[in-house]
Amino acid sequence: MILLYCQTTVSAQLTILHSFGDGSIPNDGAHPSAGLTRGPNGDFFGDTIFQAHTLNTPAGTVFTVTPAGNIKIIKRFGLTSNIWPTAPLLYYKKKLIGIGGGAVFALVDVQGRWRLRFWHKFTGGPDDGANPAGGVILGKDGNLYGVTEDGGGTGFGFGTAYKLDPATHNFSIVYAFTMNDAWMPGATLVQANDGNFYGSTLQSPLGQIGTIFRLTPEGQFTTVWTLFPQTQAPLIQASDGNLYTTIPAFNSSDGSILRVGTSCCGAIIHSFGLLDGANPIGALVQGPDGNLYGATTAGGTAGEGTIFEISTDGSVFDVVHNFGDGSVPNDGSTPNGGLILGKDGNLYGTTYNGGSAGLGTVFKFTLTP
Numbered sequence: 001m002i003l004l005y006c007q008t009t010v011s012a013q014l015t016i017l018h019s020f021g022d023g024s025i026p027n028d029g030a031h032p033s034a035g036l037t038r039g040p041n042g043d044f045f046g047d048t049i050f051q052a053h054t055l056n057t058p059a060g061t062v063f064t065v066t067p068a069g070n071i072k073i074i075k076r077f078g079l080t081s082n083i084w085p086t087a088p089l090l091y092y093k094k095k096l097i098g099i100g101g102g103a104v105f106a107l108v109d110v111q112g113r114w115r116l117r118f119w120h121k122f123t124g125g126p127d128d129g130a131n132p133a134g135g136v137i138l139g140k141d142g143n144l145y146g147v148t149e150d151g152g153g154t155g156f157g158f159g160t161a162y163k164l165d166p167a168t169h170n171f172s173i174v175y176a177f178t179m180n181d182a183w184m185p186g187a188t189l190v191q192a193n194d195g196n197f198y199g200s201t202l203q204s205p206l207g208q209i210g211t212i213f214r215l216t217p218e219g220q221f222t223t224v225w226t227l228f229p230q231t232q233a234p235l236i237q238a239s240d241g242n243l244y245t246t247i248p249a250f251n252s253s254d255g256s257i258l259r260v261g262t263s264c265c266g267a268i269i270h271s272f273g274l275l276d277g278a279n280p281i282g283a284l285v286q287g288p289d290g291n292l293y294g295a296t297t298a299g300g301t302a303g304e305g306t307i308f309e310i311s312t313d314g315s316v317f318d319v320v321h322n323f324g325d326g327s328v329p330n331d332g333s334t335p336n337g338g339l340i341l342g343k344d345g346n347l348y349g350t351t352y353n354g355g356s357a358g359l360g361t362v363f364k365f366t367l368t369p
Helices: none
Strands: 012-019 030-032 044-050 061-065 071-076 090-092 095-100 103-110 113-121 130-138 144-150 160-164 171-176 183-185 197-203 210-215 221-227 243-247 256-260 266-271 292-296 306-310 317-322 347-351 361-367
Touching (some): 090 130, 103 130, 144 183, 221 256, 221 266
Antiparallel strands (some): 044 061, 090 095, 103 113, 130 144, 144 160, 183 197, 210 221, 292 306, 306 317, 347 361
16 A cells, blocks of 8 residues: 655754763763663653673663653672663562563662562463563453563473463463464554454465454453564554554665554555655654654665654654764664654654764754744
């Protein structure tokens, strides 16, 4: 399906809140990859894959940053831990919950110091999962939900959707994926307005073709849509009730944006063409104006990624910032994570590379009338 769109000039402003490795905070971290999480007071939490002084050792940091750019490292993982969060952290009752090191872990605020606690370590097998993917979400019933790419069922196992009680840490399998429907779920789930969970898989009975699926809290699975190439970006539900996600670059395609209903019927609402961005891999976010915002890791006028805006029907598309184009010095490059909406109506995000030290940035993006 091909949609025509118009691209217009948008007045916008990008502000760098922090450049990792710039010396302002000793050993602050390097290469943020997962994006940000907003706390209840409007500040943000994020994470890096490495520490600035140990770039060859995958043991990251967790930081907090205010909308004004005041940043503080609240956790440095041990250099032998091999832990760094693989998706945005979940803030829950003074805890930060994430996936890393093959486990669900929590950073618990104990009198201002964040202590690491493991809530569930995946071991595989029929009653467990292996290789957790994405992050965890808080369900409407108060439980945490997530997915694993492997484990569950009998034999090798084809992935699971699981439930974890944040109070007791009791773990249970909601659904074990099989080769009869679809398998290897790779993205953080979303719970839609209908109470069901939606996600995506990397494999289906059709071969290496992904699916968008619906899963009831009781474990009833339904394939909603099949797609190729596959996506590991989380779905979001916009105010129109539809689900939206990004599809990465593959072969001659520079990536695209998918809209799919909760019962059926998907459509590509935008295909990227290098100059307007390439390889979107993070989640989208809906802005106060009703449009969707996201980032590409490459492409744009400088080839270092873009921030874009698109209407939910795909008829209007704008590149609102080109990373590396010189309009903002040391603005970063390769924004791997998605954007997040702040309490102030601005957008916030991270870049994996770039900044004054080349180790990534935290930025604020403001649209102006």
